[in-house]
Amino acid sequence: MTELSRPDDGNQADERSGSDASSAERPPGPSGLPVVGSTLTAGRDGLGFTDTLVAYGDLVGYDAFGEEIVAVFDPEVVETVLVAESDAFVKGAFEMALGELVAPEGLAFTEGEQWRRQRTALQSSFTPDKIRGYADEMVERTAVMADGWDDGEEVELGDAFADLTLRILTRALFDLDFDAESGAVVREAADAIHGVVDRFGLLTFLPEWVPTPVERRYDRAMTDLDAMVDELVAERRTQSADSEGDDLLSLLVAAADAEEVGVKPEEVRDQLVTFLFAGHETTATALTYACWLLAGNPDARERLDAELDAVVGDRDPTFADVPALDYTERFIREALRLYPPIYAIYRQPKEDVLLDGYGITTDTTLQLSIYGIQRDERWWDAPDEFRPERWTDEKQPDDRPEYAYFPFGGGPRHCIGMRFAMTELKLVLATLARRVEFERVTEELDISMGLTLSPGDVEVRVRDV
Ligand code: HEM
Structure with a gap:
């Protein structure tokens, strides 16, 4: 376990550091250009930049987006920050800048009490029982989508899966049939946020803006989104006077109306x-990578089909099948290892601390590199290869640290939707594989590090099976 010590606890993390985190050596790293630091490199070519950083060590300091950043490539330090000493860190300025653009009072961005x-109140929508109740919806929506494709049709997977996952989510969590128009409002808001973040870098967008087309688009999109959300809440408020739903939207509306401890009225939006x-x-994003991998790995496809023949047969998969879908699970795990949709997690220490003997001050943003660690050859043989079979029980090396793999984060703030997502990924993949095959039209992915690890446009040709 990596030792963490604060300046006043007299605890020495290692000889190099001395006892004072504020004066301890900073981690080595690239110097970048004056003023802009490494912003240009990090922003333009995130993957290449991550490769460059790894060469400096497990903790690497650099300046970008107007911030001092320390990239972390050591799974033990990740565990310290996310789990063992999670109370000593907050999400910090880097994350809050994004929070301000999206939903500052929402679960992903709030802190402390x-x-x-909120976490306690919202957890009830993600119990195993609840997930079981969402499973049929996941399968049915996927079947409708796949049945709508013609044999030989070319499909852009990113758009198709964004539409599908939004329909599944809103039906499962909010008991809503999201029409194309509502879907478009959410997608436009997501695209507009990407536009603002891409243009300014993650932190530098907050100062007063000169209104440019990008910001105007963002303002318009958020106004439309807020109007839609207000309408949904108002509608549900009227309905819940007659009947009590137990979906997340009804719970939020009821809790807010009753002003119960849990979620406050101003937090519902x-x-x-x-x-x-x-x-x-x-x-x-995860489904897009998974289906592109499926199209390019005939052996894996064969093994997946063999498992589905044995477990599912000619019908569609159900929740009851999920525990028996071992290979499907390995396939998804491996896709999330190679292409983690959230490729880094950000934290800031509440007080100056020592990590691995280096001084990390309160104005430093720690960037826990999911992407870098999940492709580190110290923990993974042939790390850049897609090998679902590496997840067989007998091949788990004993010396691989737990946090060599953390696509859903870890500790108290791990992804609340992890079980939902894993069930959805397995059931969607299995439902699709029973109906269609994919041929790659896009041969090379155009990966970029935006808010998620974007694969660029991914076109495949669909063939009926
Ligand atoms: C493959 C799919 C998904 C991936 C890779 C993913 C990844 C993550 C990660 C890495 C975090 C931790 C962030 C941090 O510690 O700073 C997180 C948090 C979160 N995720 Fe997910 N997620 C996925 C799906 C979902 C789904 C389906 C939902 C909701 C239905 C969801 C809702 C959330 C929320 C609300 C948080 C914040 C939790 C908190 O701070 O308490 N995620 N996710």
Whole structure:
């Protein structure tokens, strides 16, 4: 376990550091250009930049987006920050800048008691029983989508899965049939946020803006999104006077009306927006990579088909099948290892601390590199290869640290939707594989590090099976 020590606890993390985190050596790293630091490189070519950083060590300091950043490539340090000493860190300025754009009072961005109260209240929508209740919806929506494709049709997977996962999410969590128009409002808001973030870098967008087309688009999109969310809440408020639903939207509306401890009235909008965003884009991105991998790996496809023949047969999969879908699970795990949709997690220490002997001050943003660690050859043989079979029980090396793999984060703030997402990923993949095959039209992915690890446009040709 990596030792963490604060300046006043007299605890020495290692000889190099001395006892004072404020004066301890900073981690080595690239110097970048004066003023802009490494912003240009990090922003333009995130993957290449991550490769460059790894060469400096397990903790690497650099300046970008107007911030001091320390990239972390050591799974033990990740565990310290996310789990063992999670109370010593907050999400910090880097994350809050994004929170301000999306939903500052939503679960993903709040801290302390407010976060704890919300997490407890919202957890009830993600129990195993609840997930079981969402499973049929996941399969049915996927079947409708696949049945709508013609044999030989070319499909852009990113758009198709964004639409699908949004429909599944809103039906499952909010008991809503999201029409194309509502879907378009959410997608436009997501695209507009990407536009603002891409243009300014993650932190530098907050100062007063000169209104440019990008910001005007963002303002318009958020106004439309807020109007839609207000309408949904008002409608549900009227309905819940007659009947009591137990979906998340009804719970939020009821809790807010009753002013119960849990979610406050002014937080309802931000919770809805948080789940609309956090719950669909990540899963859509994961499915896009998974189906592109499926198209390019005939052996894996054969093994997946063999498992589905044995477990599912000619019907569609159900929740009861999920525990027996071992290979499907390995396939998804491996896709999330190679292409983690959330490729880094950000934290800031509440007080100056020592990590691995280096001084990390309160104005430093720690960037826990999911992407870098999940492709580190110290923990993974042939790390850049897609090998679902590496997840067989007998091949788990004993010396691989737990946090060499953390696509859903870890500790108290791990992804609240993890079970939802894993069930959805397995059931959607299995439902699709029973109906269609994919041929790659896009041979090379155009990966970029935006808010998620974007694969660019991914076109495949669909063939009926
Ligand atoms: C493949 C799909 C998904 C991936 C890779 C993913 C990844 C993550 C990660 C890494 C975190 C931790 C962030 C941090 O510690 O700073 C997180 C948090 C979160 N995720 Fe997910 N997620 C996925 C799907 C979902 C789904 C389906 C939902 C909701 C239905 C969801 C809702 C959330 C929320 C609300 C948080 C914040 C939790 C908190 O701070 O207490 N995610 N997710």
